[in-house]
Amino acid sequence: MIHNTAIISNKASIGNNVTIGAYTSINDYVEIGDNTVIENYCEIGYATPLAENKKLVIGANSHIRSHSVFYQGSIFGDNLVTGHRVTIREKIKAGSNLQIGTLCDFQGDCVIGDFVRTHSNVHIGKESKIGNYVFIFPYVVLTNDPHPPSDTLLGVTIEDYAVIATMSVILPGVIIHEHALVGAHSLVKSDVPPKMVVAGNPAKVICETAKIKLSNLNESAYPWPKHFHRGYPESIIAQWEKEFGC
Template structure:
């Protein structure tokens, strides 16, 4: 059963599973694959092809493959999911979130309100990306990662100057169970190792060791992560 609201635009060759509910003013682009028991709320856009600014340094690309939405997914009001994104089962995408092209999101992950996941990122399962955090392009977040509100990750050490930067973009890596506190900034290419933690308001300019908590600007090792907070004890 497909239930849809007013002014819904559905492109050619979109496939729907069972029990899909679509709100008002939703746009679903051609070829999109949608699983069972999916909710797409008002004003959401699914399967949008990226557009390239004239001054962009990124190469032009051919038309990208369709978006794939797993079963049990909720796409909330005014969220935008680009073409060639793959959203696994039971993911929750909150209002105003943006998931760019060639992004994968693992099962049961929460993408919070206003979160931006830029192009070519991989986000694992059981992650929580909270309100207004920014995941820069070419980043990898493994399973059980926690990103607090207003965290900023970066991928350009040259700050848009110098042609040398073109082949040196590198996002951040957060290994399994890594956690980053509110308003922290992670510099390009840095790695938060397994169950590493970053205190709120920190500036991470060096890799974070496994099961260690860092804090400050620049962030420095403060202490081991409390044993009670490790994944094995949850």
């Protein structure tokens, strides 16, 4: 269903069973997959020369909430879900099942894996690289300029299963290795080893993640796929059971 106030370019490709809300604009070089919902007052395929006339591709079964802006030139896999008022820049390549919280700002030229979850008010700097099954909690900032303002960009890398807790800032070029945990309000200036907890300003290694216990159970909270399965398909949970012994 397309609302009668929506503006759809004749250069856009709209899949089957797509819903487009009131006063939403679908611009040139946009491809929207089947069964996608785009709510009211969105701007999809915002033109920018930085996109180099590349398509914006939104995968099937996605849901983009009201007042969101997506620039031209990015590719998103199936099952994309956003909150309200997100801003997504050009030339992002993202996998499936990406969740973007309300008021997030993703800058261009980023690579994002599958099943990444960012909560509200997260800023992803240009040239960031994010793996699979990553959690990024509210008000986290991934920076990219080592001596601002400059033309040097060093994107942050976050590897699979890493967790970045609320209000943390990750400085340019830092690598957060797999299964690591960054504690809340941390300023991370150097690489974080795999399966380690860092916290503080500047962040320092605290302990192995396996030493953190769930508050309601006498068992380790990490790796988190051992006990947290909400929103993941049975096939992924079965894979975790083999890998982590859930």
